[in-house]
Amino acid sequence: MLTNLFSLLPVELEQGPLQSFPKYRTQQLLAWMYKAFENDLKKMTNLPADLKTLISSTYSLDLPHIESHRKSADGAIKYLLKLSDGALIECVLIPERKKNTLCISTQVGCARGCGFCSTARMKLVRNLETHEIVGQIIIAAKELARVESFQPASVESFQPASVESFQPLPNSNLSPNSKAERTTHNPPFVVHSAAKNDTYSNQPRAESTPNLHPTPRITNLVFMGMGEPFDNQDNVFKTLQIIQSDGSLAFSPRRTTISTCGIVPGIIAMADSGIKAKLAISLNSAIDEKRNTLMPINKRYPLSQLKQALLYYLRISKFRVTVEYILIPGINMDAEDIKALRKFVGDISCKVNFIPFNPGRNATFQAPTTEQIESFMHKAQSLPQAVTLRKSRGADILGACGQLVINKAIGDELCNI
């Protein structure tokens, strides 16, 4: 199999495939890949023929193919992507005012079997390769630029006026204008400070800059699509290293979130790795017996072990943890659930996101009513942490939390996208 260049760090590109070329050629190629989001060698007009021949004969620049897309009434867009072996995955672009969040997949299917999750019904098909994870970001960024530059009429659909994903409750200490939630400016990507210093010694020549698309703005990345990120740990960590590199996207770790169902060794490995990203834990119950039923991973790593892992992560990482809690009536919304949650998160530096359950097809559980949500959130005010009620986006296109699924055996979602 050919090595895909989207699976290499900039330094690996320079010291591997492009080692016999001047350094500025690496910068030129990187600019095409990560600023113009281009993978067609024919369009890379400033690259010499011998370099193009080398790449086309020995390497690959393949990206996932957009099989179809579906747009939600709230502006979220779900992309169905076909991989080179025919496997299908989904990612969801979630526009919100100046923020464009991309939710990406890390596996085809998932082995973890969470009871509320549609992806679980697929079981695990395979892990995604690094370039297939990076590729989702490139595809979505290119798509965003294309829509903004060539289809001005549809820009409106990216800016729903009425949808507010995060709805701080009265007295919540998470203000919409708090530093954590603020979007500061409009660069191609939100970069971390190290990106200000170009570490390359050979600057590209004037003609080397590709004709860039108008500014795309994927501002936030969440690894919350299909799959458990820590079950594909090596490729997820490599993806983070690539996209955070100065020579590629220089994507901000503070705007990157890895969400796990509670793989304790993965949480510890992330803390130890030094790789920076925010961590979200899909908790959904702080009572072992209930969590065992909702999330089988709890039998392997019960709440006591999970808590120790979170505390360890917090000791080493400077990022706060987010606890995600899907509200499912009759399952985890009673007084005893709040009491257990208060005990679990009591000494953890975190914020708690409550998400009303969105039933997908064949859903076992029901969505909570407005009254049930209001009653629960009233009780949740007793938690010491910041709490938010997050409205899932893209529910009408089955793009909301836990709804991503592709499996002919369970109703051929493909036909409906």
Ligand code: SF4
């Ligand atoms: S919630 Fe996440 S970990 Fe659980 S089955 Fe779904 S994709 Fe897998």
